Amino acid sequence: MIILVGYATVEGQTRKIAGAVAAAVEAAGDRALLFDIASGAEYAIAHPEAAILCAPVHAARYPAAFASFVRQEASWLNSVPSAFVSVSLLIRSEFEEEREEAMHVPDALISDSGWRPTMMHHAAGALRYTEYDFFKRWIIRRMAELENAPTDVSRDHEFTDWKALSGFVEDFLDMAKG
Structure with a gap:
């Protein structure tokens, strides 16, 4: 089975997550077509037989290129097994209302695009302190303090539950082949 693993990324964690998804697909004996949606390129084969899309949440939205791709490809995505990995730091919040908010961020994208993913996973992202400019690092550190998240700005902190x-991915592949 050929599976499109499409992603959009802002600071790189979603690219890393999509790479892990693609590696898991390949390890299961299927072919993964890792595709950077923001590149605007066309994938080189006819539509794959399934899709797993990954996108980060920033300011309560997904990247514009990702949303546009989903709207454009909704008909095809609904015709094959498809899954969505929504990446957000809020999903790891110690506050129930913030975790609940993160669970509902995909609702607007799904409503607007018409895409109905067969399965959905919420993954925690990362704090990329070493990649932020001074002002962003300062703001993110202050927000991290409120969440009891790591505030050591000399290194990055990953929260993705890889297991x-x-x-x-294993459950999705079972469902898609089943």
Whole structure:
């Protein structure tokens, strides 16, 4: 089975997540077509037989290129097994209302695009302190303090649950082939 693993990324964690998804697909004996949606390129084969799309949440939205791709490809995505990995730091919040908010961020994208993913996974992202400029690092550090998240700005901090992500991919592949 050929599976499109499409992603949009802002700071690189979603690209890393999509790479792990593609590696899991390949390890299961299927072919993964890793595709950077923001590149605007066309994938080189006819539509794959399934899709797993990954996108980060920033300011309560997904990147514009990702949303545009989903709207454009909704008909095809609905015709094959498809999954969505929504990447957000809020999903790891210690506050229930923030975790609940993160669970509902995809609602607007799904409503607007008409895409109905067969499965959905919420993955925590990362704090990329070493990549932020001074002002962004300062703001993110202050926000991290409120969340009891790491505030050591000399290094990055990953929160992605790789085991849960791998289990999600395995469940998706079972469903898609089943």
